[in-house]
Amino acid sequence: MKKFVVLFSLIMCLLIAVTAFADDEVVELRFIGMAQAAYSEENVNDMTADFMAAHPNIKVETEFVPYEDLRNKTMLAYGSNSPYDAALVDDIWFAEYASKGMIADITDKVPQEYKDGVLEGGWNFVTKGGKIVGLPWFLDTMYLFYNKAMLNEAGFTKEPKSLEEMIDMGRTLKEKGIVEYPFVFSMAQAEALICVYANFMEAMGRDFQDADGNWIVQDTGLEPLNLLISMLNEGLINPNSTEYLEEDVRMVFSAGDAAFCLNWMYVYDLASDPEQSVLTKDQVGVMVMPGAEGVKEHAAMSGSMGLSVMSNSAHPEETLLYIEYLTSKELQDAYSNLQMPVWTASYDDPAIIEGREDLAEAAKLAFSVMNARPSVPNYQEASAILQADIQSALLGDMTAEDALNDAVEQMNNL
């Protein structure tokens, strides 16, 4: 028995030594991303597998969570014993992460070809306090998707040129009985509601904050909110919108039950996918949301995301290598059927924009005009306050004025 114990111990020691030696060779990274339609978990895992094949000394463990859990999980892991090395970061979180020192300053490490080649709009949201704290992964905004067949049936041959014209078109569609609810938006108590509201704010040329960062939405946001309320009350917006997130909106639009919807780029292909939609490719129109007459021509609000190296990563060099790979032009071009690349040159590449010229055109325009939601360290909390109060106004529990005053009062106390 004694001999067996000694032999067993020796074997175990040998195994541990071999494993420790082998571990020295391989760097293990952890990445947290988002479970989404595009890039999907499968897409990112394929990209990661290719990266690992090209870098045998780096092993990347990927993890995906829904958008709603991404920030909390990233922050909780950052303070734990097993933090992530790289993380997907929404543009509204960069200010908070940077202020808390969670993401590494990579200003001097970003290759010059990235600085020169990536769209200007991308660098805007990953640069905080003059320092680059992430690489743009995909640029996105809420586009206005419209059902061309419905518009044609009502006698409209061109897309709306202004916010007012868009609403009038919806009214005509309803009056002619072509569709019961012309508009469907994601207005559940979630960030999606703020995205929709911010688009209307943008379209009407309004800001959430003044130049000094003071909240002024109680004044500037009143008209856009009243417009949404009146559209709901008039039956132009699907009343179920107050329960919908983006995927619900996509399904309603894809079922042919709405003429207009605001949604992200990923909807473009899915809305004409025969397995997911009753619409055909030539029935799906996409454009940048039109601005209010006399205010601006187009309005877009950024919903972009970037990749960052966490500041407590044990392997920052390898992590940067990994996110550089994910954001590289070659890879983004290869997956351009899912997300439009962040590289300027890609938009002039016929192979990439072929068959999706209208989306490429809309994207190019959107990225040149889009603004960001308020960039404040406590954005998440401010957004939660706005969501609840805006919903109260939409549901008729409060007037728009009371709702926004209450929101600003609470946000000023943060």
Add this chain to the structure above:
Amino acid sequence: MNRKHIGNYDYLLIPMILIMGIVIGWPLIQTVIYSFTDAQLLEIQPAQSVGLQNFAKAFQNKGFLNSLRVSGVFAFFVVFSEVLLGTSVALLLNEPLKGVKIVRGLLILPWAVPTIVNAMMWRLIYNPEYGALNSLLYQWGFIEKYVSWLGSANTALGSIIIADVWKNFSLVAMTVLASLQSLPEQQIEAAKIDGANSWQCFFTITLPHILPAIEVATVMRIIEAIKVFDIIQVMTKGGPANKTRSGSIFIYQEAFTNSRIGSGSAYAIIMVALISILIIIYLKIVNRKER
């Protein structure tokens, strides 16, 4: 085997006490410590003591008080409905009906369904575009248009209550049924021979017999219902307009979304205190039963 002999093996409890101390005791102590500080989720600056400030703020916080109200309303209607439905079903299943044994077996199914699955299932049932509930009510003529059950301030909480009642009434039913099974039939027969009708039999013999079981089930369900988190988080995330934001969801948001572990802990302690009061009631009921 006498008590002294058993006492020799008391040390066998040490691992359990240690594990409970680590898993339950330490986090609880840490939460109490945090509740008197301004601790943040990420400790960028060391937490400072703020005394009772977090507790004082809790009772001035409209959001927290409203979330307690939501928890209270949820618990009241959920427990009332579950006890009423559960007891009725138990009485029915105690009768010698055909196929009753199969139905008794099926009774466990809703309770066995994980809460998250139950919540997802009811979200589909309530879907305002293709949900089964809308379809049924529309076909029967009860509604003229499909309704957004979870998107309306008037119906969201009620819709979640129904989903929770469907899942948990069977626990009450099983508890009461077990009690009914131990009721000697001779008592009922003797009462009937003495001229008692069915109502008299129920109120003078059956109900007093099953009352302790109903009390235990009620208190257990009140405690669970007040803590409600998962079903609401999946179905509405506290919306619309915070109409379904329970105390637990508020605490989660305060601690993890707003990163304020200190005040989040204070709110949690207040919730624990409320639940503790209910546990004391529960223990009193159990003690009374034992006496």
